Amino acid sequence: MEIRLEYYLIISTIMLFAGIYGFITRRNLLAVLISVELMLNSVDINFAAFNRYLFPDAMEGFFFALFAIGVSAAETAVAIAITINIYRNIRNIQVHHLDTMKH
Template sequence: MELIPMEYYLVVSSIMFFAGIYGFITRKNLIAVLISVELVLTSTDINFAVFNRFLFPGHLEGMFFTLFSIGISAAETAVAIAIIINIYRNIKNVEVRNLKKLKD
């Protein structure tokens, strides 16, 4: 069976990565910002898995890294959501533009 070439996967992961960066900069809602960060983290998981499968199939280093990275990003999201909920309790919304008490 013909495999999908590696470049196609890398294009997908790169698009996800830059979409995540774009979203992080432009989104107006904290949850949306968090989702963008998750896009960045997930794109790296694809990268690891693809490099492992196509270039270095002898070892499983990339796959393990993917597993750890998924776990850690889940933890990170949990904490981030907890903090966002705390913000909601304090100022009753989660818009980025209302987080302006700390500035020069």
């Protein structure tokens, strides 16, 4: 059976919106981070699928996906470092504890 482009796009769209949903509803900083990663990875699937199916003679999409993976790794590293710093400060990484600045 042939796997068509649409299947990849459906998967990536579901991943994107699952990520958005998780970003809004999760109560733990790490879970929020995982949701954001899900969004970033959906983009990589998009790029790879578009490149493979629609424009197979150039490699632009693959390279964009590679760079996106690298950059998202850097983002995760910084976000986890900040999360650890928060844990050291308040011994907790639940989102509802990060509310000292409400006006």
